[in-house]
Amino acid sequence: MTRRGSIAVTHPRLDADKLGPFRFGRIDDKVLLTHDTGQWHLLSEPDFEALLAGTLGPDHPDHAALVDKGFIRDGMDADAIADRLRRKKRWLGMGPHLHVVITTLRCNQSCKYCHASRTDMDRVDTDMSIDTARLVVDHALRSPSPFIAFEFQGGEPTVNMDVIRFIVEYSRERNRNEGKTIEYSLVTNMTRMDEDKAEWLLANDVFLCTSLDGPRHVHDWNRPFAGGQGSAPFDEVMKWVQYFNRRYVEMGRDPELWHVDALMTTTRKTLEHWREVIDLYVSLGIRNLYLRPLNPFGFIMKTWKAVGYDQEDFLRFYEQALDYIIDLNRDGVQIIEGTAALFLKKMLTPDDPNFVDLRSPIGAGTGQIAYNYDGTIFPSDEGRMVDAMGDPIFALGRLGELTPDEAIGHPTVKALAVASLLDTLPMCSTCWNAPYCGVRPLHNYMMSGDLFGQRPNTPKCKQHMTIARLLFERLSRDTDGSLEAIFRRWTLERPRETPPPDLDADGDAGASPAASSPASGDAAPDSAAATE
Known part of the structure; x- marks a missing residue:
């Protein structure tokens, strides 16, 4: 507390030049990092603070994985990450x-x-x-x-x-x-x-x-x-x-x-x-x-x-x-x-x-x-x-009246795309679940009369967040890798x-x-x- 009775807020040290692009949230007692490529990593709170400060060095057991996944900039292979992202999004131009x-x-x-x-x-x-x-x-x-x-x-x-x-x-x-x-x-x-x-x-x-x-x-x-x-x-x-x-x-x-x-x-x-x-x-x-x-x-x-x-x-x-x-x-x-x-x-x-x-x-x-x-x-x-x-x-x-190109390029289709592009939606763009989630604008329309809706309050947001959290919680407790083996078989x-x-x-x-x-x-x- 300060002498005036207000709370003094301390911010963690941040060396942004040493970080790759990522989102983060908290799962159990760990910090979950997620990347647009779908890559993710769990860190303890002290290790997360060290990552932000740029002091998590090559001698740390997680350093190599964090570099490979794109969370640490120094040594990051930008071309490989671009290839991963291209593979994840290859459906965009398929029709x-x-x-x-x-x-x-x-x-x-x-x-x-x-x-x-x-x-x-x-x-x-x-x-x-x-x-x-x-x-x-x-x-x-x-x-x-x-x-x-x-x-x-x-x-x-x-x-x-x-x-x-x-x-x-x-x-x-x-x-x-x-x-x-x-x-x-x-x-x-x-x-x-x-x-x-x-x-x-x-x-x-x-x-x-x-x-x-x-x-x-x-x-x-x-x-x-x-x-x-x-x-x-x-x-x-x-x-x-x-x-x-x-x-x-x-x-x-x-x-x-x-x-x-x-x-x-x-x-x-x-x-x-x-x-x-x-x-x-x-x-x-x-x-x-x-x-x-x-x-x-x-x-x-x-x-x-x-x-x-x-x-x-x-x-x-x-x-x-x-x-x-x-x-x-x-x-x-x-x-x-x-x-x-x-x-x-x-x-x-x-x-x-x-x-x-x-x-x-x-x-x-x-x-x-x-x-x-x-x-x-x-x-x-x-x-x-x-x-x-x-x-x-x-x-x-x-x-017989609408061609396939006209259907794909229809203003309604464009509006649905804009209303479901997570990178531009408030709260979705910074959410740790964005690489795994999706928005259903027609659900929003039925529930609120608006394609965008109030995302955190929509049923689909709650469902997607809960399912992703349940999976990450169980993976974070999977000390012997047996559950991950089951989950990989599901894919x-x-x-x-x-x-x-x-x-x-x-x-x-x-x-x-x-x-x-x-x-x-x-x-x-x-x-x-x-x-x-």
């Missing part, structure tokens, strides 16, 4: 690779949290036509990206199976001249599946992703049939997951790579049954579990009081589930928490997973495009959901490779080439890449 196709809005389920704004089964006017489907393919194949992933969504997309068949067959025929790598994924509730559809999907290597919210009493409560009609949805999902996984084995496919993926959406009912959810996924051999929170789109705005929860409740649920999944891995069970795996790939590898909602800037319009059943183009499926709620602000134009990808397609005169194909590729966002995170 849209994910093309979300809404084949129909019709759906036979009435999920309590539905974000897709479904319509009843008699609304055939919400089916995509073959003419519109042809325009989808023509537009998608003009993307500069060498990799194209068509992802079929709804409604329940298999209600309009003719359009799915057409897009697969027509795109393969067109691709004879384009030479791109094309993959297909289907996000289905499985309740409209039959053997004819299943065998066609298997023969054409369409990757399957379904919704599985947990054991019967949770799944059927979250996802009842519309009007209470039909058998239990849970039974249908179990039947077809087992059918496809059995057929993959019979076809000689590696079950580590070829299996049905599943998505879980967390409602209030899920929170107390987290262990049962994980055990169910393990029993089915599903190796990638995404613990997804609710999204502020569609019908959830009307049902939040029944199914919603506080952000803190979800984050407690997430931490419990993550630690249980880690314990299972220590016991030899191969299962991954998908969101954590995305962060870990940014933290532990030289690559970026190119998850379109977890990058800076966001991939809306530049990494993905969504096509509504009527041919309206959106920068993402979330933009379509906002439109379905009566706000057309994110509609870019219509197929590995192997391609689902099949022989090139043999197209006949009708355009039918037995297989499509598959390559390791980026995860595709909320709808089907593992639709294009199989994770070990």
Whole structure:
């Protein structure tokens, strides 16, 4: 205290000329340094002060690593760091690779949290036509990206199976001249599946992703049939997951790579049954579990009081589930928490997973495009959901009227990029989590009416900060390296490779080439890449 009663603030010595560019925060009793390349380092408080003062010399055990990672300027290889940064950001100029196709809005389920704004089964006017489907393919194949992933969504997309068949067959025929790598994924509730559809999907290597919210009493409560009609949805999902996984084995496919993926959406009912959810996924051999929170789109705005929860409740649920999944891995069970795996790939590898909602800037319009059943183009499926709620602000134009270059360069796409560029956003630009984080402007728009939002108060900021902190805390306590070995295994990808397609005169194909590729966002995170 000074004689006037004010507090005397002492600042650490700082020799900025000896420092590389970095951000920092505190994890447990350590200081975490992070770099734009994704490199990071943990220091004790005294060592951090020595780093700032320029007195942490070559005799210090961490000195060489700090130089290599770019935290100490003297001896830093600027060219190597530039190469690392270029590798991390190489997706920037690729163009849209994910093309979300809404084949129909019709759906036979009435999920309590539905974000897709479904319509009843008699609304055939919400089916995509073959003419519109042809325009989808023509537009998608003009993307500069060498990799194209068509992802079929709804409604329940298999209600309009003719359009799915057409897009697969027509795109393969067109691709004879384009030479791109094309993959297909289907996000289905499985309740409209039959053997004819299943065998066609298997023969054409369409990757399957379904919704599985947990054991019967949770799944059927979250996802009842519309009007209470039909058998239990849970039974249908179990039947077809087992059918496809059995057929993959019979076809000689590696079950580590070829299996049905599943998505879980967390409602209030899920929170107390987290262990049962994980055990169910393990029993089915599903190796990638995404613990997804609710999204502020569609019908959830009307049902939040029944199914919603506080952000803190979800984050407690997430931490419990993550630690249980880690314990299972220590016991030899191969299962991954998908969101954590995305962060870990940014933290532990030289690559970026190119998850379109977890990058800076966001991939809306530049990494993905969504096509509504009527041919309206959106920068993402979330933009379509906002439109379905009566706000057309994110509609870019219509197929046949808007070129791919005009879509990518649309003012709305530019606004979304500006609103998600972490380097320029207040508080994000100096946050230690910036190399691993991403902003979702459409979430901000729904929550606050503003693309930018108040970042520290947004649900996504709290989720991303918590997940990154949980991972770094556990790594900081990993004295023997056993957990890092588990986490590194979570980041590995192997391609689902099949022989090139043999197209006949009708355009039918037995297989499509598959390559390791980026995860595709909320709808089907593992639709294009199989994770070990």
